[in-house]
Amino acid sequence: xxxxxxxxxxxxxxxxxxxxxxxxxxxxxxxxxxxxxxxxxxxxxxxxxxxxxxxxxxxxxxxxxxxxxxxxxxxxxxxxxxxxxxxxxxxxxxxxxxxxxxxxxxxxxxxxxxxxxxxxxxxxxxxxxxxxxxxxxxxxxxxxxxxxxxxxxxxxxxxxxxxxxxxxxxxxxxxxxxxxxxxxxxxxxxxxxxxxxxxxxxxxxxxxxxxxxxxxxxxxxxxxxxxxxxxxxxxxxxxxxxxxxxxxxxxxxxxxxxxxxxxxxxxxxxxxxxxxxxxxxxxxxxxxxxxxxxxxxxxxxxxxxxxxxxxxxxxxxxxxxxxxxxxxxxxxxxxxxxxxxxxxxxxxxxxxxxxxxxxxxxxxxxxxxxxxxxxxxxxxxxxxxxxxxxxxxxxxxxxxxxxxxxxxxxxxxxxxxxxxxxxxxxxxxxxxxxxxxxxxxxxxxxxxxxxxxxxxxxxxxxxxxxxxxxxxxxxxxxxxxxxxxxxxxxxxxxxxxxxxxx
Amino acid sequence: xxxxxxxxxxxxxxxxxxxxxxxxxxxxxxxxxxxxxxxxxxxxxxxxxxxxxxxxxxxxxxxxxxxxxxxxxxxxxxxxxxxxxxxxxxxxxxxxxxxxxxxxxxxxxxxxxxxxxxxxxxxxxxxx
Ligand code: SF4
Ligand code: SF4
Numbered sequence: 001x002x003x004x005x006x007x008x009x010x011x012x013x014x015x016x017x018x019x020x021x022x023x024x025x026x027x028x029x030x031x032x033x034x035x036x037x038x039x040x041x042x043x044x045x046x047x048x049x050x051x052x053x054x055x056x057x058x059x060x061x062x063x064x065x066x067x068x069x070x071x072x073x074x075x076x077x078x079x080x081x082x083x084x085x086x087x088x089x090x091x092x093x094x095x096x097x098x099x100x101x102x103x104x105x106x107x108x109x110x111x112x113x114x115x116x117x118x119x120x121x122x123x124x125x126x127x128x129x130x131x132x133x134x135x136x137x138x139x140x141x142x143x144x145x146x147x148x149x150x151x152x153x154x155x156x157x158x159x160x161x162x163x164x165x166x167x168x169x170x171x172x173x174x175x176x177x178x179x180x181x182x183x184x185x186x187x188x189x190x191x192x193x194x195x196x197x198x199x200x201x202x203x204x205x206x207x208x209x210x211x212x213x214x215x216x217x218x219x220x221x222x223x224x225x226x227x228x229x230x231x232x233x234x235x236x237x238x239x240x241x242x243x244x245x246x247x248x249x250x251x252x253x254x255x256x257x258x259x260x261x262x263x264x265x266x267x268x269x270x271x272x273x274x275x276x277x278x279x280x281x282x283x284x285x286x287x288x289x290x291x292x293x294x295x296x297x298x299x300x301x302x303x304x305x306x307x308x309x310x311x312x313x314x315x316x317x318x319x320x321x322x323x324x325x326x327x328x329x330x331x332x333x334x335x336x337x338x339x340x341x342x343x344x345x346x347x348x349x350x351x352x353x354x355x356x357x358x359x360x361x362x363x364x365x366x367x368x369x370x371x372x373x374x375x376x377x378x379x380x381x382x383x384x385x386x387x388x389x390x391x392x393x394x395x396x397x398x399x400x401x402x403x404x405x406x407x408x409x410x411x412x413x414x415x416x417x418x419x420x421x422x423x424x425x426x427x428x429x430x431x432x433x434x435x436x437x438x439x440x441x442x443x444x445x446x447x448x449x450x451x452x453x454x455x456x457x458x459x460x461x462x463x464x465x466x467x468x469x470x471x472x473x474x475x476x477x478x479x480x481x482x483x484x485x486x487x488x489x490x491x492x493x494x495x496x497x498x499x500x501x502x
Numbered sequence: 503x504x505x506x507x508x509x510x511x512x513x514x515x516x517x518x519x520x521x522x523x524x525x526x527x528x529x530x531x532x533x534x535x536x537x538x539x540x541x542x543x544x545x546x547x548x549x550x551x552x553x554x555x556x557x558x559x560x561x562x563x564x565x566x567x568x569x570x571x572x573x574x575x576x577x578x579x580x581x582x583x584x585x586x587x588x589x590x591x592x593x594x595x596x597x598x599x600x601x602x603x604x605x606x607x608x609x610x611x612x613x614x615x616x617x618x619x620x621x622x623x624x625x626x627x628x629x630x
Contacts, residue, residue: 049582051622103624176586177620184589251582253622261622263582316588316597328589330622332582334602 001038002274008042009353017042019348021340022193022270022281029282037278043347043354044281046198047212047267047339048190050331051253053174054154054225055262056092057110057242060146061121063087068133070123074098075109082123086131090151093252093262105260107252110150113142114214114245148242150213154224156266158196158234159290162187162313162327164305164320167296169468172257176330178295182305182320185292185327190336191285191310195268196234198281205236205268206357212267212343213240214250217352220268222359228367232290238266249339265335267343271354285311292320298461300369379462380455382492383476383485389414392421392443399442400429410473412483413446419481422446452477453487463492503553504613507544509565519544522559528552545570573608574617580625590620 011017018041020028025044029037059080061070064087073082073089077099080089095106112119123136142148164185165171165178172178176186191197199205209220218240227235249265270281288310293302308318314333317324346352388406390399392413403411403426413422424446432438432445439445453462453474462474466489476485509518523530531547548556557567573595583604588596593610596617618626 050584172619176622177590179590186586186589251623254624255622256619263622326589328587329585332584332602334583337602 001035003038003042003272005271005273005354005356008271008273011042012347012350012353015348015350017348019043019045019269019344021337021344022046022198022283023337023340025281026192026284029278034275034278034282037282038272038275041272041278043344044198044270044272044277045267045340045343045347046190046195046270047193047265047336047341047343048156048195048331049249049263049265049335049339050188050190051174051255051261052152052155052264052266053094053261055110055150055152055264056090056106057148057150058088058090059148061087061089061140062144062146064133064136064138066133067131068123068125068136069128069131070125070136072124074122075119076104076112077120077122078104078106078109080106094260096259102254102256102259105252105254107260107262110242110262111247111250111252113148114242114250115247116141142242149239150218150242150245151221151237151239152264153237154226154235155238155264156195156224156236156268157189158194158200158229158232159191159288159310160188160233161290162292162308163295164292164325165296166294166305171295172255173295174255174258174261175295176255176328180296182323182325185313185318185320185325186330187290187292187310187313187327188330189290189310190331190333191288191314192283193333193336193340194288195266195270196229196236197283197288198270199268199277200229200232200234200280200363201276202229202234202361202363203276203280204270204273204356206360208355208358209268210352210355211238211240211269212249212265212339212346212352213238213245214242214265215246215248215342216240216242216244217346218266220357223361223365226367227361227365229361229363230366233367234361234363249335249342263332263335265339267339269343269347269352269354271356273356285309285314292318298464299458377459378455379453379457379459379474379476379487380485382459383455383487384491385485387412387475387483387486389483390424390442391416392441392446394442395440396429396432396442396445399424403429408486410475410486410488412450412475412486413442414483418483420450420452420475420477420483422448423450423475450475454478455484459492462487466492503548503550504570505546505548505553505557505560506568506570507546507560507565508541508568509563510541516563518542518560518563518565519546521563522556526552526555526559528556530556570613573606573611574613574615575627576604576606577625577627580623581621582623582625584622587617587621587626591617 069086073080080091082089091106093107097104127134163175207222211218221237224235224237251263291304389412411424473488535544595611
């Protein structure tokens with residue numbers, strides 16, 4: 001049996017469509033069977049409410065007198081992209097305020113507009129014959145704008161990799177605070193309620209699909225940027241009128257150490273047209289698997305620590321390396337439910353009809369990494385290879401001589417097997433001279449917790465380590481912990497001074 | 503443990519904090535201070551085991567000391583019930599109820615402040 005979209009829309013118009021949320025659907029399918037569920041249910045509503053950095057809005061401000069061709073535009077000191085026509089701009093959610101730091105950004109401007117607050121608009125121009133004005137400053141509200149169209153290049157990830165951190169430093173990321181030594185797991189996504197998890201084959205969600213966007217009626221434009229449905233990470237590009245949106249379903253936020261982002265409430269109503277839809281909407285948290293990746297490794301291809309289902313993630317704790325680790329979510333399941341419920345209500349009461357995609361999204365797409373034509377330099381390319389070093393049982397005086405002879409300030413300390421066990425600096429040695437009681441051997445005065453790097457590490461990552469720990473050199477070790485070089489701030493200076501050319 | 507120390511400066515300028523540190527040997531961490539010409543209010547953090555001693559000494563110097571027992575504060579209008587704070591708090595103060603709403607067990611809170619920067623919505627704070 002199949003059900004036509006016209007039949008579903010007729011039932012919606014007549015007010016007798018059976019509309020359920022994606023959370024309720026699995027139990028209905030269990031009870032009635034697939035055929036029974038197809039006959040019974042007309043629409044399944046989905047919902048998600050989480051941080052969606054790739055969001056923003058197009059504005060048309062209207063013309064001033066005398067007119068200006070806005071070349072640069074700021075809204076409450078947050079710059080919008082104005083390289084589109086004369087009085088249009090696109091404001092991105094993660095753009096940071098020029099005066100208020102990361103506590104205020106594009107996302108906050110959007111929330112302020114939707115909340116009805118007044119926004120200061122500033123614009124600059126060089127002035128042209130047709131647009132003579134060069135500066136403009138005024139106060140606007142959402143009502144004053146000709147158009148305010150939210151247009152989000154990438155929303156509603158099908159599922160999202162969860163994050164943990166094996167390093168010994170707490171990390172501030174777009175996945176929230178990640179405690180050291182796998183201290184917690186942070187995840188995102190609505191699981192059972194996630195729109196694309198309920199249509200992973202993109203059979204009924206595509207260009208033209210009507211959606212719920214931040215409280216207003218919106219529409220799927222098409223495939224989202226970075227969409228990769230073939231690998232389980234599809235995304236949607238969506239739009240919606242900002243008038244009609246509500247702060248209930250759109251919230252600005254800040255990830256400490258990362259910046260501003262927008263929490264977007266998005267729901268897609270799924271028409272139950274055939275058994276394929278029944279099956280895909282019967283998905284449960286238990287069936288949706290994602291990977292937990294280690295953000296302690298600062299590379300693009302971060303290692304996967306393990307995989308987990310949303311049921312496991314949502315349970316509050318998960319096992320990593322034999323230990324229970326607490327999990328927490330960045331997206332709000334309660335708000336996702338509110339979105340799905342509000343959308344169900346809208347469809348049930350006939351305020352919103354459904355449509356099949358006018359163009360389907362290619363479900364076989366997968367994302368590729370950036371083609372980098374300039375090879376990013378690795379530590380091995382610029383490290384010093386012949387590095388003066390010292391054994392841990394040597395006398396401090398020997399260390400002092402070695403430092404002098406090598407004209408260096410850092411002396412890696414090795415054990416009998418050549419493994420790095422510490423580091424001494426000229427400062428440590430001066431201290432030992434002033435306080436002779438601290439010991440005679442190098443191992444008595446060395447720093448044991450050595451921040452180190454590997455030959456394959458990107459130079460940018462190593463440079464960040466130097467900066468974060470406020471040190472000026474990093475010993476380079478191989479996979480076995482044996483010393484093979486040293487990277488100093490001076491080497492980096494040469495690199496960024498332009499010696500690095502391909 | 504957090505202590506809220508208030509003192510008047512009418513009877514001379516008694517160095518309450520410095521004297522307490524000197525006489526007890528306890529290291530006191532001043533978290534917040536609000537002092538004008540007539541009175542002062544200082545929020546300090548002391549090791550739990552030394553709190554009694556510190557309180558006694560401070561009271562002897564004429565200050566009044568209140569042990570802060572209230573927990574972290576949540577702005578319910580800002581909170582969206584994401585739960586990001588749950589795994590950050592070392593004291594298990596936060597959890598979800600059956601409706602995925604965030605609930606707090608304030609009695610467990612030690613006012614360490616760790617959850618505050620972890621909340622993406624700036625819904626958490628230590629003092630009203
Ligand atoms: S992290 Fe903030 S917004 Fe999220 S549940 Fe905790 S208090 Fe609420
Ligand atoms: S202040 Fe510390 S103990 Fe209190 S809720 Fe926040 S993280 Fe937990």
